[in-house]
Every structure is written in C-alpha cells, then in structure tokens.
Amino acid sequence: MNRVLILGGNGYIGGSLTSSLMASGYHVTVVSRSSTTNIECHRYIQLDLAKNDACKSLIVDEVDTVIDLVSYIPPNTENVSVSDIKRSLESYENLLKHINDKHYLFFSSGGTVYGNSSMPLSESAPLKPLSPYGIQKCMQEELIQKIMSKAVILRVTNPxxxxxxxxxxxxxxxxxxxxxxxxxxxxxxxxxxxxRDYIYISDLVHAVRCLIESKIKAFDVYNISTGxxxxxxxxxxxxxxxxxxxxxxxxxxxxxxxxxxxxxxxxxxxxxxxxxxxxxxxxxxxxxxxxxxxxxxxxxxxx
The missing domain is CATH 3.90.25.10 (UDP-galactose 4-epimerase, domain 1)
Structure with a gap:
C-alpha cells in the first residue's frame, strides 16, 4: 500500500486528492492548521507548518510520498517585501530538510511564477513573478532544488x-x-x-496519481495544464x-x-x-x- 502524506490538505485540491487516493486504496494522512475537517482520511493531524520546527512533529519514516499544498502567503497578499517572504519561509526550509529523502510533489503556481506572456510557456521559460505569492513560490522552488533529491515541482494552472x-x-x-x-x-x-489556462480537477488529480505511481523519482519540473x-x-x-x-x-x-x-x-x-x-x-x-x-x-x- 502506497502511503501518502498531504500537507495543507484540508482545502479544495487536497480534499479532491484525498478522496481519489482513498478510493484507490492508498493510506492517506492529511496535515492542516485547521482544527476541523470534513475530509475522510486514515489520519488527520492539526499542525501549523508556518511555525518554526513544527515539522519535527511529523513522523515521515513510514511515508512513501509527500504532497505539499501549503501556502505560506495567501494568493491575494499585497504589500509584502522580499525580506518578509524570506522570513516566512524559514520554517519551510526546515520542513524540506526533515523530509529530504522522500518522494516529494510540490504544488507551485503555474498562473503566477511565469508572469505575463502572450505566448505559451514551457517549463524552461524564465520565471518572472509579479505578485508576492508568485515570488514566494519561486523562492520555494529554489530551496527545493538546493535541498531535495526526489522532488517533482508541479506548476499547476487554474483548477x-x-x-x-x-x-x-x-x-x-x-x-x-x-x-x-x-x-x-x-x-x-x-x-x-x-x-487563463483552466484544468478540470479530476484531470489534475489523475495526473498527480499517475506521478505517484510512476517511476519519476528524480528532480523534475512539470506544467500541469491544458495548453x-x-x-x-x-x-x-x-x-x-x-x-x-x-x-x-x-x-x-x-x-x-x-x-x-x-x-x-x-x-x-x-x-x-x-x-x-x-x-x-x-x-x-x-x-x-x-x-x-x-x-x-x-x-x-x-x-
């Protein structure tokens, strides 16, 4: 049985992923800062990963795959400096070090990290974020490349x-x-x-499940989109x-x-x-x- 840990899994995407994985026989643990949930999973852990060293409470020894949906800065945040973003990601760096050897799927933001472009963008396109949220996601990607050996970055469009x-x-x-x-x-x-590029939630969930089951374990970056x-x-x-x-x-x-x-x-x-x-x-x-x-x-x- 593939054991999956979903961080920040109490929202729209996390709930959809959990339902699909549970129905397919996966053992799913969901972590969220919220004290309540309507999501059916094997284990639910209330934990605020934005707090330094909170990750030490996570037991990952028996986990095969970690899916990270946590946002340290909300998408519509304004007037946040780069230094503030860096401080907000101190706990994130600790998290990466804690789960370093795990198969790690990180949800980045295909809608914000690339910036404006009149042409379709591939994964090799330069990153030109405009918003604090997009800047945060780019900084997280940089940390992943430095620390993680089995990470897959998913630049997801609008589900x-x-x-x-x-x-x-x-x-x-x-x-x-x-x-x-x-x-x-x-x-x-x-x-x-x-x-915008809009992707149906079931197609997104299917792609993530295929990634979990695939032999893609080395570092890579993928757009999850329709084109x-x-x-x-x-x-x-x-x-x-x-x-x-x-x-x-x-x-x-x-x-x-x-x-x-x-x-x-x-x-x-x-x-x-x-x-x-x-x-x-x-x-x-x-x-x-x-x-x-x-x-x-x-x-x-x-x-």
Missing part, C-alpha cells in the same frame, strides 16, 4: 469543478456558475480579456443563457502591478512522461452545468 467552494468568488468558473444559478450579479475586478487559454469573456459567453447573467465591472481595486493579462502553459512534457491527455473542456463544462440549472428551474412547480 475548477468538483467540490470547489464558490460563494465568495474563490475560483472564477465556480463563482460564475454560482451567480448564474442564484441570479446574483457577477462582479469582475479585472478586464474581461484576462485569459489552451480561455478569456473571462469566453467563459461568460459559454453559459446557456447569456441574457440571464448581470455583469458588474469594478476596477477600483485593480492592481496593475500584479496583473497578468494572459497565461497559458505548454503541457507536452507531462503528457509524454505519463502517457496522459490533458484537454481544455472548461467552456463545455460551463455550458453543461448552466444548462442543468435552467432545466432544474423549468422543472420547479409554479408558486
């Missing part, structure tokens, strides 16, 4: 679908569908031309009845210094390594889900 929480706008696709279902206005804080970008305008136009959706554009808090207008990642390396296909299906997904919403509404009896 959607499954159990994603959508009410508060975490994940554009989910929030778009939430607004469509509830008849709520969709507020945009960036231009509609903003383009195709969709603009916010494309996603909005994909709903079943565009006239039902009210759009409010509010750029009053628009952060131009951190803004990435387009991001699409070449996925040929991961597809060739694992023999899988990661395709763009986000607009079809939106159409299907919004059509289901309309069918359900039509089926409701008149009041």
């Amino acid at each position: 959607y679908g499954g159990s994603q929480k959508v009410k508060h706008g975490v994940g554009f696709v989910g929030h778009l569908l939430y607004c469509y279902e509830k008849g709520a206005p969709l507020t945009l804080s960036v231009p509609q031309c903003t383009s 195709v970008s969709s603009s916010l305008e494309n996603l909005i136009d994909a709903v079943h009845d565009r006239k039902k959706l009210k759009i409010i554009t509010d750029l009053s808090n628009f952060q131009s210094d951190f803004y990435i207008s387009k991001n699409v990642l070449i996925n040929r390396k991961i597809e060739d390594a694992l023999g899988i296909k990661l395709s763009n299906k986000v607009e079809k997904y939106i159409l299907t889900k919004s059509s289901q919403v309309d069918l359900e509404h039509h089926a409701l009896p008149d009041k």
